[in-house]
Every structure is written in structure tokens, then in C-alpha cells.
Amino acid sequence: MADDEEKKRKQTEIERKRAEVRARMEEASKAKKAKKGFMTPERKKKLRLLLRKKAAEELKKEQERKAAERRRIIEERCGKPKLIDDANEESLKSTLRQYYDRIIHLEDAKYDLEYLVKKKDYEIADLNSQVNDLRGKFVKPTLKKVSKYENKFAKLQKKAAEFNFRNQLKVVKKKEFTMEEEDKEKPKQEKAEWQKK
Numbered sequence: 001m002a003d004d005e006e007k008k009r010k011q012t013e014i015e016r017k018r019a020e021v022r023a024r025m026e027e028a029s030k031a032k033k034a035k036k037g038f039m040t041p042e043r044k045k046k047l048r049l050l051l052r053k054k055a056a057e058e059l060k061k062e063q064e065r066k067a068a069e070r071r072r073i074i075e076e077r078c079g080k081p082k083l084i085d086d087a088n089e090e091s092l093k094s095t096l097r098q099y100y101d102r103i104i105h106l107e108d109a110k111y112d113l114e115y116l117v118k119k120k121d122y123e124i125a126d127l128n129s130q131v132n133d134l135r136g137k138f139v140k141p142t143l144k145k146v147s148k149y150e151n152k153f154a155k156l157q158k159k160a161a162e163f164n165f166r167n168q169l170k171v172v173k174k175k176e177f178t179m180e181e182e183d184k185e186k187p188k189q190e191k192a193e194w195q196k197k
Contacts (some may be wrong), residue, residue, distance in 0.1 A: 082095050 084092060084095060087095070
């Protein structure tokens with residue numbers, strides 16, 4: 001009987017452990033289902049729409065901010081436009097002088113900046129070449145890809161120049177076939193015919 005009781009006790013222990021494992025498995029599967037069920041297709045669609053709207057609003061705000069910044073910079077650099085519709089000749093002349101002086105000043109500044117940029121580029125290139133010389137590295141020039149057909153075509157042109165047909169024609173003396181000699185020969189024949197008559 002002790003064996004039977006021990007077997008029953010072991011059996012109940014095994015069944016209890018199995019029940020615990022089943023309960024844990026069911027809880028885990030319920031948790032997974034709950035997690036999976038949270039993002040339904042409708043919720044995903046709504047979330048996408050909200051994200052798109054938010055992105056569109058942010059983009060619009062960014063464009064407005066850039067446009068305002070652009071207007072501010074233009075106003076700062078160019079100044080506000082002056083009304084010249086009802087202006088007299090003196091005010092027009094003074095306005096034009098101001099614009100002309102401003103243009104000259106800006107062109108002068110532009111020329112100076114361009115010169116500085118060219119000078120700095122030259123200095124950078126010079127320093128790079130000096131560094132490469134010190135390191136022992138030399139800049140390999142980029143090689144042009146030459147077509148072998150172009151080279152053949154150039155050779156054919158040279159050969160064609162050698163076989164210039166005009167150079168190979170015989171030179172004919174002009175005196176042999178001139179009109180004067182023919183004219184001299186004709187009158188002799190004509191006289192001979194007249195004499196015969």
C-alpha cells in the first residue's frame with residue numbers, strides 16, 4: 001500500500017506540474033495575442049495618416065521659415081524698394097546715384113572676393129604639391145583614353161596625302177598648244193587655197 005500511495009502521490013505531483021506548465025503556456029500565448037492584436041491594420045493606417053499629416057505640417061513650416069529667412073536676407077542686402085512713381089527729377093537722380101554707388105561698391109567687393117578665392121586656390125594647390133614632394137608621392141595625371149581607330153584614320157590620311165594625284169600628273173608645256181601657233185598655221189593654209197583659185 002505504501003507503494004500505491006507513493007505512486008499516487010508522484011502521479012498527482014506530475015499532474016500538478018503539468019497543470020502549472022499549461023497555465024504558464026496559456027498566459028504566455030494570451031500575452032502574445034494581446035501584443036499582436038494591439039496594432040491592427042486600421043490602427044496602422046491611422047498612424048500612417050497621422051505621421052503623414054505631421055510630416056506635411058513640418059515641411060510647410062520649414063518652407064515658410066526658409067521663405068521668411070530669404071526675404072529678410074534680401075531686404076538686408078538690397079534694402080527696401082523706394083517708391084518712385086510720384087517722385088520729381090531731383091529725388092529720382094538721388095535715388096539713381098544711391099543705387100549706382102551701391103552697385104559699384106558690390107562689384108568692387110565681388111572682384112576682391114574672386115581674387116582672394118583664386119589666390120587661396122593657387123596656394124592650396126602649391127602646398128599640396130609641396131606635401132606630395134616631401135612624402136615622395138607624385139600625383140599621377142589622368143590619362144586620356146585614345147581610340148585605336150583614330151590613330152589608324154590619321155595614318156590613312158597621311159598615305160592619302162602621299163598619293164595625291166595632282167602631284168603625279170605630267171606637266172605639259174603651254175607653248176606646244178597655244179592659239180597663236182594655230183593661228184599662224186591657218187593663214188598659210190588659207191593663202192594656199194586662195195592661190196589655187
